[in-house]
Amino acid sequence: MTQREEALRGNITEAMKVVAKAENLSPEGIRLGLAKGTISIPCNPLHKNLNPVGFGQGLKVKVNANIGTSADFPDVAEELKKLDAALEAKTDALMDLSTGGNISAIRKSILMKCTVPLGTVPIYQAVVEKRMTVEGMFEVVEEQAQDGVDFMTIHCGVNFETIGRLKKQPRLMDVVSRGGALMMQWIMKNKEENPFFQYYDRLLEIARKYDITMSLGDGMRPGSIVDAGDQAQIQELMVLGDLTKRAWEAGVQVIIEGPGHVPYDQIVEQIKLQKKVCQNAPFYVLGPLPTDVAPGYDHITAAIGGTLAATAGADFLCYVTPTEHLGLPTPEDVKEGVIASRIAAHCADIAKGIPGAKDWDIAMSKARKELNWGKQIELAIDPVKAKKIHDKRHSDSSDACSMCGEFCAYKVSKNALG
Numbered sequence: 001m002t003q004r005e006e007a008l009r010g011n012i013t014e015a016m017k018v019v020a021k022a023e024n025l026s027p028e029g030i031r032l033g034l035a036k037g038t039i040s041i042p043c044n045p046l047h048k049n050l051n052p053v054g055f056g057q058g059l060k061v062k063v064n065a066n067i068g069t070s071a072d073f074p075d076v077a078e079e080l081k082k083l084d085a086a087l088e089a090k091t092d093a094l095m096d097l098s099t100g101g102n103i104s105a106i107r108k109s110i111l112m113k114c115t116v117p118l119g120t121v122p123i124y125q126a127v128v129e130k131r132m133t134v135e136g137m138f139e140v141v142e143e144q145a146q147d148g149v150d151f152m153t154i155h156c157g158v159n160f161e162t163i164g165r166l167k168k169q170p171r172l173m174d175v176v177s178r179g180g181a182l183m184m185q186w187i188m189k190n191k192e193e194n195p196f197f198q199y200y201d202r203l204l205e206i207a208r209k210y211d212i213t214m215s216l217g218d219g220m221r222p223g224s225i226v227d228a229g230d231q232a233q234i235q236e237l238m239v240l241g242d243l244t245k246r247a248w249e250a251g252v253q254v255i256i257e258g259p260g261h262v263p264y265d266q267i268v269e270q271i272k273l274q275k276k277v278c279q280n281a282p283f284y285v286l287g288p289l290p291t292d293v294a295p296g297y298d299h300i301t302a303a304i305g306g307t308l309a310a311t312a313g314a315d316f317l318c319y320v321t322p323t324e325h326l327g328l329p330t331p332e333d334v335k336e337g338v339i340a341s342r343i344a345a346h347c348a349d350i351a352k353g354i355p356g357a358k359d360w361d362i363a364m365s366k367a368r369k370e371l372n373w374g375k376q377i378e379l380a381i382d383p384v385k386a387k388k389i390h391d392k393r394h395s396d397s398s399d400a401c402s403m404c405g406e407f408c409a410y411k412v413s414k415n416a417l418g
């Protein structure tokens with residue numbers, strides 16, 4: 001039985017208890033969210049070393065890190081280093097997007113070390129292994145489910161109708177989702193409907209069997225700020241709204257994926273629209289990036305967009321690394337990306353009044369006022385970087401830092417106020 005089916009029957013599972021404890025909420029509250037569909041706990045029972053994590057309304061905003069090989073860099077050892085970097089930086093979820101080397105073996109190696117929910121995009125493996133028949137695609141989904149994958153991005157909403165909208169209202173950047181573009185290519189070449197849309201019930205059967213959370217992909221997400229909110233994007237969203245309902249009716253958990261490149265002034269309205277159309281299913285945003293001009297700094301761009309999106313209701317932020325739009329990330333880039341997204345998620349938690357979110361900040365402020373450097377470093381979101389910077393220019397002659405020395409505002413204030 002899936003977590004959703006258990007919740008609908010009034011049962012509180014071990015996974016619900018774990019999530020409730022991590023969120024400082026009652027297990028009954030988590031159960032209710034699962035039953036309503038506003039919370040998902042991607043939790044394939046075959047993922048043995050998983051520590052379940054909850055995503056959705058009323059919970060802390062979560063962060064995902066993408067790792068995975070490419071044809072140019074198929075080395076699994078490097079991906080396992082990225083996995084370690086992501087877990088050390090406290091990512092809440094991982095996606096294996098491998099497209100190089102032995103994809104099944106790489107996924108199994110990642111799953112063995114992965115203690116957070118693991119997601120995949122099955123169409124990548126189907127394309128690389130030339131298994132792009134209807135049977136081939138479904139086989140890949142089932143194989144990945146049998147390995148223990150917890151959530152899968154499936155671009156069910158890329159169909160004839162959505163592609164028709166794309167043609168009616170052409171874009172600057174066409175389709176920038178890799179899975180979305182591959183699906184569109186298959187549909188146009190074969191002149192057949194998207195199998196994951198046409199045989200959606202078959203997909204749901206597999207998802208239900210292994211409790212795979214459907215992460216309904218946004219194949220038509222905008223790849224330029226000027227493409228945001230166009231007909232193709234909205235058409236796909238309408239399809240995803242319908243598919244969400246059908247998944248819930250089949251007992252399957254859902255997450256909805258969203259944009260993409262969106263101007264800052266449109267982010268709130270986009271989140272509210274997506275939440276409404278998809279009946280408040282957990283919402284997973286890729287960025288969003290409010291400008292297109294910052295390659296090398298897109299982790300910062302995504303954190304700016306992600307903070308606003310999460311404050312407006314997005315539940316799950318897919319990280320962006322400094323190498324976005326430029327190349328495959330290194331383990332250090334993975335760490336930077338996770339930290340940047342965690343900052344965005346935490347800022348949104350504070351803004352949304354998530355219980356306990358501010359306590360971390362209050363503790364840091366107290367440590368700052370006391371010039372307690374050990375405590376400040378311990379509380380820092382990246383203690384290693386904070387210590388490195390502090391120690392680099394520290395003078396033993398003062399308990400203040402080297403910025404103001406004897407004119408330290410905390411010291412001056414303390415002397416003035418007594």
Ligand code: SF4
Nearest residue numbers: 400401403404408409
């Ligand atoms: S010296 Fe200046 S920068 Fe450093 S802790 Fe004091 S007020 Fe802050």
